[in-house]
Amino acid sequence: MHALRHIRLGDWLTLLSGGVCVVWLMLSLWSGELADKAVIRSGGKIFREVPLSRDQKIEVPGPLGISLILIQHRKVRIASDPSPRQYCVRQGWLEHAGEIALCLPNQVSVELLGSHKRYDSLNY
Amino acid sequence: MTSTTIKLDTTAEDHHVARMAAVALGLTVLEAAIPSPLPGVKPGLANIVTLIVLARYGWRTAAWVSLLRVFAGSLLFGNFLTPGFFLSLSGALLSLLVLACAQHLPSRWFGPVSLSIYAAFAHIAGQMAIVYLWLIPHVGIAYLIPIFAATALVFGTVNGLIAARFMDNEKTTYPLIK
Numbered sequence: 596m597h598a599l600r601h602i603r604l605g606d607w608l609t610l611l612s613g614g615v616c617v618v619w620l621m622l623s624l625w626s627g628e629l630a631d632k633a634v635i636r637s638g639g640k641i642f643r644e645v646p647l648s649r650d651q652k653i654e655v656p657g658p659l660g661i662s663l664i665l666i667q668h669r670k671v672r673i674a675s676d677p678s679p680r681q682y683c684v685r686q687g688w689l690e691h692a693g694e695i696a697l698c699l700p701n702q703v704s705v706e707l708l709g710s711h712k713r714y715d716s717l718n719y
Numbered sequence: 720m721t722s723t724t725i726k727l728d729t730t731a732e733d734h735h736v737a738r739m740a741a742v743a744l745g746l747t748v749l750e751a752a753i754p755s756p757l758p759g760v761k762p763g764l765a766n767i768v769t770l771i772v773l774a775r776y777g778w779r780t781a782a783w784v785s786l787l788r789v790f791a792g793s794l795l796f797g798n799f800l801t802p803g804f805f806l807s808l809s810g811a812l813l814s815l816l817v818l819a820c821a822q823h824l825p826s827r828w829f830g831p832v833s834l835s836i837y838a839a840f841a842h843i844a845g846q847m848a849i850v851y852l853w854l855i856p857h858v859g860i861a862y863l864i865p866i867f868a869a870t871a872l873v874f875g876t877v878n879g880l881i882a883a884r885f886m887d888n889e890k891t892t893y894p895l896i897k
Contacts, residue, residue, distance in 0.1 A: 601883035605828030609836050613872045616840075621865040629858045648856055669858060 630692040630707035633671045635664060638702045647671065647707075657701035664705055671705055673698060736780060740787035743768040747792045759806075759846060759867060762874045766814070766838055770831050770882040778819050785811050802854055806846045813845030814838040831886065835879030839871035 602610070635642045637655050645653065645666065652674070653664045660677035670688040678684075678700040686696045692709030743765040750764050765788055773781035789811045793804040814837075821829070821837045847867065850860060 601830060601880055601887075602832050603828050603830045605824065606830050606832040606836075606879075609829070609833040610872075610876065613836050613840070613875075617865060617868045617872055620868050624861050624865055629861055631858060647858070 630669070630671075630690060630694070630709055632708050633664075633666065634706045634708060636704045636706070642703075655703050657698070657703045659701045662698055662701050662703040664703075671707060672696070673703075673705060676703065677701055732780070735776075736783045736787065739768055739772050739780075739784045740791065743784055743788040744791055744795065747788060748795065751796070757863070757866065759843070760870045763839065763842065763878060766835065766842070767878050767882045767885070769814075769818075769838070770835055770879065771885055773818060773822060773834070774831065774882075774886055778815075778822060781818065782815050785815055802849075805853075806849055809845040809849045810842035811845075813848075814841040817841035830879070831882040832876055832879030835882060836872060836875035839875030839878070840868070843867045843871045 630647060632644055632646050634644050635653065635655055637657055642655055643653065645651070647666060647669045650667045653666070655662045655664060657677075662676040662683075663674040665672050665674040670690045672688045673683045673686070673696050676684050676698045678698050680700075683696040683698040683703075689696060689705070689707050692707050695704060695706040697704045746764040746768065750761055753761065755761050765785075768788075769781050769785045772784050786808075789804070789807045790799070793799040793801075793807065796803075798804050817837050817840075818834060821834050824833065847860070847864060
């Protein structure tokens with residue numbers, strides 16, 4: 596090919612890394628559904644539904660005390676919780692639809708939802 | 720009453736920048752006529768001019784040509800200070816920024832094709848930043864990013880090849896660059 600002689604070694608590297616970049620973007624942005632909103636429950640009832648577009652802190656009361664939920668850069672985490680074992684706090688940031696953090700002792704949960712709900716489980 | 724004429728002192732370099740910007744502008748108008756499946760997916764032919772100017776006259780001149788093209792183009796299309804204008808401006812600014820760094824890559828290994836690809840990716844990144852931060856702050860636009868990235872890669876490569884081609888034999892076949 597006549598045009599190919601203009602492509603030098605580094606250009607091939609650039610092309611390759613560009614291709615890898617595009618494939619990675621496709622895999623990461625087209626596979627897992629991104630979350631739109633967070634549903635916060637307290638004692639089994641929906642406490643609030645909040646969009647992820649605005650960064651904010653939300654205090655949710657439970658039987659043990661206040662759980663603090665943090666929304667930042669379209670991600671959600673439970674920042675602090677009065678539960679003894681701190682499982683939900685240690686779970687860290689949630690960003691994909693369907694992810695959920697539960698603080699059972701304090702009966703607080705936060706679940707991420709996308710445009711449509713995926714299955715929790717399937718039975719035959 | 721005497722009529723006064725305002726005369727701007729222009730240098731040969733000014734004329735040169737204006738001429739190159741006019742070529743870029745012509746290519747912009749040309750590609751506006753090409754139907755596009757998605758707003759933002761277009762070849763960016765004017766970047767060929769930016770690349771050639773960058774290689775021959777340095778970054779400063781390339782920045783002049785590119786930004787003049789954005790401003791004059793927006794006046795021509797009547798979208799000065801509209802969102803469309805800011806989209807082109809942010810794309811042009813970010814790709815100029817990236818070119819400022821990328822031009823220092825060793826030219827033995829990295830030719831116009833690399834520069835063009837980097838500039839194309841920077842262009843779309845600048846535009847997506849404006850779209851997300853200002854126009855559509857919704858996570859849904861993330862679905863379009865792979866399409867834009869793939870387009871940037873393809874058109875970046877093609878534009879780079881065209882620019883390399885022109886730089887090969889520009890003295891004989893490309894009289895606009897003297």
